[in-house]
Amino acid sequence: VFQKILVAYDGSETAKIALDKAISLKQVFTQATLEVVHVFQIANLVISDTIVTGPAPVQAELYQASEAIVEQARQRISHLPFSTATLLDGGAPAPVILDYADEHQFDLVVIGSRGMGALKELVLGSVSHEIVQRANIPVLVVK
Numbered sequence: 001v002f003q004k005i006l007v008a009y010d011g012s013e014t015a016k017i018a019l020d021k022a023i024s025l026k027q028v029f030t031q032a033t034l035e036v037v038h039v040f041q042i043a044n045l046v047i048s049d050t051i052v053t054g055p056a057p058v059q060a061e062l063y064q065a066s067e068a069i070v071e072q073a074r075q076r077i078s079h080l081p082f083s084t085a086t087l088l089d090g091g092a093p094a095p096v097i098l099d100y101a102d103e104h105q106f107d108l109v110v111i112g113s114r115g116m117g118a119l120k121e122l123v124l125g126s127v128s129h130e131i132v133q134r135a136n137i138p139v140l141v142v143k
């Protein structure tokens, strides 16, 4: 029985399929809470071995894109009780998601195998790879 289901969502087609699977689970485990999280990533540039934060207008535009992704998720779950969508601030997605899952005692993480990245020949993206490798709760990887 799952009681707290966490969905990692980046707005990609695979993440949409993952969210749909989580919604199906939620319809079986009716008492479960469902939370969709999207991690906003600060855009950094590497200039001769130094990490430089990208210009503010770029960050602002990316932040708005992240807000739109969360809003899209929120609409997809709006018909479900005990369901929320949250924008998590800054950092590499996998550690932020794993820390959040620990802190709030989730018992299942649902992720897509791939995301917005382009290397389609890989089975797992870097975020799903790290979550599968490091999570200490069950992970559902949706293809």
Ligand code: ATP
Pocket: 008, 009, 010, 012, 014, 015, 018, 037, 038, 039, 040, 041, 093, 110, 111, 112, 113, 114, 115, 116, 117, 118, 119, 124, 125, 126, 127, 128, 129
């Ligand atoms: P890469 O990012 O390594 O180039 P990719 O984008 O194809 O590859 P991942 O980023 O690992 O693959 O995406 C796999 C899954 O991880 C997504 O379907 C989504 O569930 C989750 N995910 C990825 N990025 C985020 C994010 N910023 N916030 C929340 N979940 C994310």
Ligand code: MG
Pocket: 010, 115, 116, 117, 125, 126, 127
């Ligand atoms: Mg990605």
Ligand code: MG
Pocket: 117
């Ligand atoms: Mg990436």
